[in-house]
Amino acid sequence: MKRQFAVIGLGRFGGSVCCALIEQGMEVLAIDQDEARVNKYRDLVTHAVVADATDEQALKHLGIRNFEHVIIAIGDNIQASILTTLILDELGVEHITVKAQNDYHEKVLTKIGAERIVHPERDMGVRLAHHLLSKNVLDYLELSDKHSIIEIIASTKMSGKTLMKLDVRAKFGCNVMAIKRGREIIVSPQATQLIKEEDILIVIGADEDIKRFEHEMF
Ligand code: ADP
Structure with a gap:
């Protein structure tokens, strides 16, 4: 069975994670609140959906808890990134990787259940x-x-x-x-x-x- 990943936030980082996972033969659900960004990846990934990741109902509806690993690549909106991490943790997603914007962000993320934090620029x-x-x-x-x-x-x-x-x-x-x-x-x-x-x-x-x-x- 193919491994299933969800990537939230389709900026440069999230976008390149999607491409690399697809190249490796994985199934990828790509989520962004920006329709233009979603359209950019529609033909590339397995499913691409416009949704606000801070909306718990929307995430439940997408069946996010069935995904093996969720990558949160929300950029500058630290509040949205933290809230999304909390929701995913509460929904029981086993593996959560989050892109941190700065050290404070990273500190909060470790406290609230992010399994892995990446800090690509640093x-x-x-x-x-x-x-x-x-x-x-x-x-x-x-x-x-x-x-x-x-x-x-x-x-x-x-x-x-x-x-x-x-x-x-x-x-x-x-x-x-x-x-x-x-x-x-x-x-x-x-x-x-x-x-x-x-x-x-x-x-x-x-x-x-x-x-x-x-x-x-x-
Ligand atoms: P990068 O630095 O990797 O290029 P960006 O800041 O350009 O990151 O991209 C972050 C992406 O995350 C944007 O496409 C933005 O629309 C998306 N995003 C931000 N907040 C949310 C949210 N609450 N739900 C879904 N997507 C979001």
């Missing part, structure tokens, strides 16, 4: 900054306020050496989870794995440890 800003600060860092993912995953291009210092020789775990306390080599991905590489130039390392660890690793190995 998160993208942090990722870009890491990429700008180190030319080797391709991507950066914050796991918590103390732990991250980075994607980093192996330095010349590293190439031709095994993971054992580099001793990343003992020296820096972080772990190489995978190595991307062209189209190939070596998951959980062995200690005997040789690093080649242009390999991309996916490293997980505490922020401080990753920072030391970046500093000394690059």
